[in-house]
Amino acid sequence: MTNLIIDVSKYLIILLMACYTYFNFRFFSYKEPEEKKAVCGRQNQAMFLIHLLAFLVIYLKTEKPEMIAFYLVQAAFFICYIWGFRLLYRNVSRLLVNNTAMLLCVGFIMLTRLSAEKDRAWAVRQFIFVVAAAVLTWIIPYVIDRVWQLAKVPWLYGLGGLILLAAVWIGGNTSYGAQLSLAFGDISFQPSEFVKISFVFFVAAMFYQSVSFRNVCLTTAVAAAHVLVLVASRDLGGALIFFATYIFMLFVATSNWLYLGAGVLCGSAASVLACRLFSHVRVRVEAWLNPWADIDNRGYQITQSLFAIGTGGWFGLGLFQGMPGNIPVVEKDFIFAAISEEMGGIFAVCVVLICLGCFIQFMMIAGKMQAAFYKLIAFGLGMVYIVQVLLNIGGVTKFIPSTGVTLPFVSYGGSSIFSTFILFNVVQGLYILKRNEEEEHEK
Amino acid sequence: MKNKRKDTKSGSNNNILFVTYLIGAVFLLLVLYFVWFMQAESEDVINNPYNGRLAQLSERVVRGDILSNDGRILAETVQGEDGSETRSYPYGSLFCHVVGWSTRGKTGLESLADFYLLSSHINLGEKIIQEIMDEKNPGDHVVTTLDIELQQAAYDALGDRRGAVIAMEPSTGKILAMVSKPDFDPNQINALWDSLVSGSSEEGLLLNRATQGLYPPGSTFKIVTALEQIREHPDDYNAYEFDCTGVYQNGDYSIRCYHSSAHGHQDLTMAFANSCNGAFANLGLYLDHGRMEELADQLLFNQELPLSLPYSKSSYTMGSEPGIWEVLQTSIGQGSTQMSPIHNLMITSAIANGGVLMKPYLIDCVTNAKGEEAERFSPEEYGSLMTAEEAHKLTAMMEAVVNEGTASALQTDAYQAAGKTGSAEFETGKESHAWFTGFAPADNPQIAVTVIVEEGGSGGREAAPIARAVMDAYLNGQ
Numbered sequence: 055m056t057n058l059i060i061d062v063s064k065y066l067i068i069l070l071m072a073c074y075t076y077f078n079f080r081f082f083s084y085k086e087p088e089e090k091k092a093v094c095g096r097q098n099q100a101m102f103l104i105h106l107l108a109f110l111v112i113y114l115k116t117e118k119p120e121m122i123a124f125y126l127v128q129a130a131f132f133i134c135y136i137w138g139f140r141l142l143y144r145n146v147s148r149l150l151v152n153n154t155a156m157l158l159c160v161g162f163i164m165l166t167r168l169s170a171e172k173d174r175a176w177a178v179r180q181f182i183f184v185v186a187a188a189v190l191t192w193i194i195p196y197v198i199d200r201v202w203q204l205a206k207v208p209w210l211y212g213l214g215g216l217i218l219l220a221a222v223w224i225g226g227n228t229s230y231g232a233q234l235s236l237a238f239g240d241i242s243f244q245p246s247e248f249v250k251i252s253f254v255f256f257v258a259a260m261f262y263q264s265v266s267f268r269n270v271c272l273t274t275a276v277a278a279a280h281v282l283v284l285v286a287s288r289d290l291g292g293a294l295i296f297f298a299t300y301i302f303m304l305f306v307a308t309s310n311w312l313y314l315g316a317g318v319l320c321g322s323a324a325s326v327l328a329c330r331l332f333s334h335v336r337v338r339v340e341a342w343l344n345p346w347a348d349i350d351n352r353g354y355q356i357t358q359s360l361f362a363i364g365t366g367g368w369f370g371l372g373l374f375q376g377m378p379g380n381i382p383v384v385e386k387d388f389i390f391a392a393i394s395e396e397m398g399g400i401f402a403v404c405v406v407l408i409c410l411g412c413f414i415q416f417m418m419i420a421g422k423m424q425a426a427f428y429k430l431i432a433f434g435l436g437m438v439y440i441v442q443v444l445l446n447i448g449g450v451t452k453f454i455p456s457t458g459v460t461l462p463f464v465s466y467g468g469s470s471i472f473s474t475f476i477l478f479n480v481v482q483g484l485y486i487l488k489r490n491e492e493e494e495h496e497k
Numbered sequence: 498m499k500n501k502r503k504d505t506k507s508g509s510n511n512n513i514l515f516v517t518y519l520i521g522a523v524f525l526l527l528v529l530y531f532v533w534f535m536q537a538e539s540e541d542v543i544n545n546p547y548n549g550r551l552a553q554l555s556e557r558v559v560r561g562d563i564l565s566n567d568g569r570i571l572a573e574t575v576q577g578e579d580g581s582e583t584r585s586y587p588y589g590s591l592f593c594h595v596v597g598w599s600t601r602g603k604t605g606l607e608s609l610a611d612f613y614l615l616s617s618h619i620n621l622g623e624k625i626i627q628e629i630m631d632e633k634n635p636g637d638h639v640v641t642t643l644d645i646e647l648q649q650a651a652y653d654a655l656g657d658r659r660g661a662v663i664a665m666e667p668s669t670g671k672i673l674a675m676v677s678k679p680d681f682d683p684n685q686i687n688a689l690w691d692s693l694v695s696g697s698s699e700e701g702l703l704l705n706r707a708t709q710g711l712y713p714p715g716s717t718f719k720i721v722t723a724l725e726q727i728r729e730h731p732d733d734y735n736a737y738e739f740d741c742t743g744v745y746q747n748g749d750y751s752i753r754c755y756h757s758s759a760h761g762h763q764d765l766t767m768a769f770a771n772s773c774n775g776a777f778a779n780l781g782l783y784l785d786h787g788r789m790e791e792l793a794d795q796l797l798f799n800q801e802l803p804l805s806l807p808y809s810k811s812s813y814t815m816g817s818e819p820g821i822w823e824v825l826q827t828s829i830g831q832g833s834t835q836m837s838p839i840h841n842l843m844i845t846s847a848i849a850n851g852g853v854l855m856k857p858y859l860i861d862c863v864t865n866a867k868g869e870e871a872e873r874f875s876p877e878e879y880g881s882l883m884t885a886e887e888a889h890k891l892t893a894m895m896e897a898v899v900n901e902g903t904a905s906a907l908q909t910d911a912y913q914a915a916g917k918t919g920s921a922e923f924e925t926g927k928e929s930h931a932w933f934t935g936f937a938p939a940d941n942p943q944i945a946v947t948v949i950v951e952e953g954g955s956g957g958r959e960a961a962p963i964a965r966a967v968m969d970a971y972l973n974g975q
Contacts, residue, residue: 057557058628302516309508349547361548364539377550399535403528410524417517421510433513440520444527453530 056114063107064372068400070107074100074156075404078411081149082418094148098136101156105129108163108373115374116170128162128181135188143195143482145489147419150482153412154475157463158184160405164392165466167373168385176385176466183468187475194476198483199490205427208259211252212276218245219280223287234289235469246284246292247473251480253280253296254303254434261307262427270308274300288334291445291457297321299437306433307426342455355382359450362395363402370398385466387458390450405464406447412478413440419485432484435477543612546603554615560584561614561636563596563606565645566673566861568868571596572607574636586683588645591652593680594705595643595672595859601686605705609805610639610860613872618865635866642671642861650970651676654963659951660931661707661838664967667846667936667945669876670855674967677706708808711835712949715921716772716956717932718830720844720891721796723769724883725789726780727890734890737765737780745775750822752778752829755920755955769894770902772918772957774829781828787817796844796882803856803879804839811836831922842947844882845916845934848895849942852888854879896939903957904933907965912938912972916964918956928952933960937968944971 077097084090109125132155139146166177198204222236222245235242260273277300284293301317304310328335337352345353345360358381366376378384378392394402416436423429442459449456460467462474542548559582563572571592575585584599586592597605607614617624617634627634651662651674664674679702681689693702704710727734741760745752752774754760760773768776790813794800798813812835815827826832839857847854855876862873883891895915899907907914916935923930931953936945946964953959 055628058625061624061628306509306512306516309512346545357545357547360534360539360542361545361550363534364542365548365550367539368535371550375553377553380549399531403531406524406528406531410521413520414517417513420513426509429509429513433516437516444520444523448527451527451531451534453527 059114060111060372060375063111064370064398067104067107068369068398070100070104071397071401071404074104075407075411078149078153078408082414091148094152097149097152097156101152101159102129102132105132105159105163109166111373112163112166112170118170121166121170124166124177124181128159131181131185131188132159139192142192143486145486145493146195147415147482147485150412150415150478150485153408153415154463154478156408157405160393161389161464161466163373164389164396164464165385167396168378168392171374171379174385179468180466180471183471187472191472191475191479194479195483195486198480199487204255205259205262208256208263211256211259215249215252215256216276216279216283218249219283219287222246223283226287234287244467244469246289247469248476249280250292250295250299250438251435251473251476253277254299254431254438257300257303257307258427258430258434261303261430262425265308270304270313274304285328289458290328290335290338291442291449291459294445294457295438295441295459298441299434302437303430303434307430338455338457342452345452355388356450356452356456358382359388359391360452362391363399363451366395366398368399370394370396370401372396386460386470387446387456387465388450389465390447390461393464406443409440409443409447409462413443416440416481419481419488422488423484428484428487432481435481439474439477540612544608551611551615557633558615558617558636559633560599561866562638563610563614564638564640565643566641567645568640569645571641571643572599589684590680590682591645591648592643593683594677594707595675596641596683598683598686601690604703605806606639606641606859610863613637613639613860613863618863618869618871619867620865637871638864638866638868640861640864641859642666642673643675643859644673644971646974647967647971648674648676650674651963651967654966655948655950658953658959659706660949660953661705661710662946662948662963662967663707663838663842664944664946664971665842665846665857667849667942668855670846670857671861671876672857672859673944673971675705675707675859677704677710705806706838706949706951708804708806708837708839710949711809711811711837712930712932712951713832713921713923714830714834714836714841715919715930715932716774716777716830717841717917717919717934718834718836719769719772719777719828720848720895720917720934721792722777722781722784722789722828723765723894724796724887724891725784725792726765727887728788728792729785731886735765737768737776739763739768739773739776739779741768741773741775743775745778747779747782747821747825750825752825766894766897767901769917770897770900772898772903772920777829778825781824782821784828786815786819786824790815790817797840798834798836802837802840802843803854806839806859808839809837811840830919838947838949841932841934842945845936845947846942846945847882848888848891849915849936849945850888851885852881852883854882892939895935899935903955904935904961906957906961907935907937907968909965909969912968913940914965914968915939916961918961920954920956928954931956931959933957933964935964937972944968 074097077093081093113121136151136155139151165180169177226236235244280296281293305314329339341352345356349357362378373396376395378395381388381391384392413436416432420429420432423432445457445459446461448454460470560574562570565571570587572586575583595605597607599607603611614636616637618637655662655676655678659678662676665672681702740762743754743757743759754774760771763773763776793813798811802808814833815823843854856879860874863871865871892915895917898904898917899914903918904916914935914937916933919932920929931950933956934947936942946967948960948963950959
């Protein structure tokens with residue numbers, strides 16, 4: 055009987071997810087606020103149903119009563135978050151809030167399932183991080199609306215970020231060959247997750263002052279310093295995110311195709327050089343080109359990930375029916391493979407599309423902002439987000455070499471959760487600012 | 498911030514739009530790649546022996562049956578009263594290597610079709626009933642291209658000798674029969690295992706000689722040498738002349754014809770029909786060895802074969818500037834050239850199919866436990882190994898082998914066969930390996946057959962009659 059419920063809910067979850075994703079894009083075609091409201095409401099229904107079905111399966115498989123309690127607190131959190139945001143800010147972008155909740159929900163389901171198998175506290179800890187981050191970052195739209203000195207302190211962002219990164223480089227803990235985190239007793243913290251945001255603020259503030267050649271050179275120098283420190287710390291994924299974000303922000307701020315061309319050329323040259331010079335880069339590229347040649351060692355992680363995705367197929371094996379635990383670091387960088395294995399390839403593609411939907415929403419907000427500073431912030435944060443999604447999902451599926459970054463809102467990890475909440479709520483703040491302004495105008 | 502600086506760069510929104518499209522395009526590629534992986538690549542990935550997930554499937558699915566082309570059972574899972582499962586092979590050792598076994602590792606079709614056998618496509622209603630009864634779902638059945646009567650004919654004709662017989666339909670690539678000996682009864686695999694793995698290497702009971710055996714091609718390689726001659730002299734290839742005295746001398750080197758028999762005055766077709774070693778060794782000296790190397794590559798020597806069973810790669814090592822002895826030896830299929838029987842069959846069936854090689858395949862379709870089709874595999878073209886005209890010329894020469902030459906065992910009024918014999922020497926003092934590769938009927942080929950009998954002696958006397966038995970069974974039995 056249990057298997058039957060698992061099978062049926064597997065297909066239902068896929069169907070609901072497909073509907074949710076469809077609504078996400080259908081939203082953009084509606085003009086009337088009423089229609090937009092209705093489609094967002096349907097998204098909420100789909101999400102809560104997916105959450106309920108998934109936890110029903112988890113409960114049936116684990117037979118642990120605490121799973122019911124865990125489900126209830128999660129559901130309560132989602133209700134409070136979705137409706138609380140609207141109470142606090144009348145003009146909130148419901149689509150962004152919904153997508154935040156949906157991605158968190160997918161992460162909770164998968165982490166709860168993985169924690170149950172491996173007897174770890176990932177899911178509970180993730181939930182605590184999420185609640186804390188959600189509540190604390192609620193203030194950000196308020197700050198953006200009231201504090202207008204944000205554009206005045208570029209060097210605070212730039213130097214502050216560099217100092218944090220340098221601290222990790224010098225005194226950081228090494229995990230999987232990269233120095234990523236600073237430890238304070240039991241709590242470890244990944245500064246690069248937050249420096250991504252301060253970096254965008256720095257670049258936006260600099261270009262807001264001026265896009266003179268002198269200012270561009272100065273900004274480029276500081277940006278290059280960020281990237282180099284990350285390369286030195288062996289955080290390749292981080293370095294790529296900063297690099298791509300900077301090149302595109304420079305292009306949008308200056309409208310100069312030469313800068314874009316030069317940037318892409320430098321980037322390609324640097325990649326080739328890095329591949330020649332550093333063995334750890336070469337190892338990643340080789341494991342990408344032919345993981346089957348060294349399946350026991352360097353190719354292990356990516357081949358396990360491909361086994362998971364391939365065996366899962368389009369419809370997935372169903373929760374608890376696969377072996378995602380075989381994939382190293384499945385709770386963080388490789389959670390997408392676990393999702394694809396057990397919830398299905400269709401579901402996984404929906405996750406990709408939801409992430410892309412968030413990015414499109416970011417770009418629309420960037421387009422609407424009139425002040426160059428805000429425009430660049432929205433654009434830059436959108437780039438940080440989507441490049442990270444691309445590196446993660448591309449790496450897990452062997453589309454590109456694996457670089458070891460998390461999937462925002464889905465992967466396990468406090469720093470990743472906090473920084474993604476900050477990122478989304480800054481953009482949310484800009485959206486609210488703009489809507490409030492429009493309302494004033496209408497009056 | 499009420500006193501916002503107005504955005505002076507009207508182009509920046511266009512730039513944002515450009516970047517959005519760019520990212521959109523990259524994600525489109527990512528999704529297309531994902532779809533491609535799921536559709537095309539994942540099958541190989543799933544069947545990888547390192548994938549631990551298949552074993553888990555067997556906890557919920559009873560391994561399905563492997564069936565012959567007319568639906569008779571070649572392998573099935575028998576469930577005991579206590580729920581124990583035993584894999585049973587009703588035909589015993591007849592399909593030993595090609596169907597393979599699923600305990601003690603998986604081989605043959607048991608390995609190739611592992612994922613299908615462990616998947617269940619019964620309808621949802623039945624799945625629900627099975628669930629409520631708390632029973633495993635029945636796995637899918639794999640319908641193969643194998644023909645039991647033909648397999649039996651090949652099996653009986655090979656008898657107790659070591660070797661392999663393979664038959665395939667040239668126009669589709671369907672493998673109709675695949676026998677390898679020595680063999681054993683896979684029903685007894687657990688009892689026999691220790692003796693199977695400790696047996697001498699010559700025995701090689703676990704080896705599927707049809708695909709994994711490597712032999713010098715002997716005179717069957719004259720097909721390649723003749724094709725090169727046809728390529729270099731498309732209009733007057735047959736004008737090549739040679740006087741055979743039984744032993745061909747070139748400086749210190751001598752090449753003997755089989756049993757030193759003198760063939761007298763020969764043109765290319767006669768030399769091919771009589772398998773005259775002197776004529777072909779001498780011909781080799783006049784050929785362009787660079788082009789010969791290209792031809793060997795094109796005919797899949799030193800290449801991966803389009804075959805999903807495990808196989809050994811054939812090798813051709815003569816470069817563009819070889820020594821005289823190497824040329825003499827290579828031109829008649831001796832020397833360091835090595836070839837698997839399945840590869841020889843692929844070249845033969847390409848000739849039979851107007852130069853086009855069809856990918857050999859063993860799985861015709863997958864059905865659910867009730868016989869409803871879930872997936873069907875269509876014949877796939879690999880590509881052209883030669884032009885239709887070249888294939889036509891080779892066919893005429895191969896007919897002469899049957900009508901006037903070494904393969905007289907295949908002369909029959911029922912059909913016109915075409916082929917080439919070979920007697921490949923591999924070690925002094927031992928009998929040669931007997932080869933035959935050919936097809937019938939020559940004007941409308943229905944079946945291509947390759948036979949190797951290890952240390953069998955003459956290809957014409959030992960291997961050709963086996964091919965005859967297989968062709969008779971197929972063409973007369975139809």
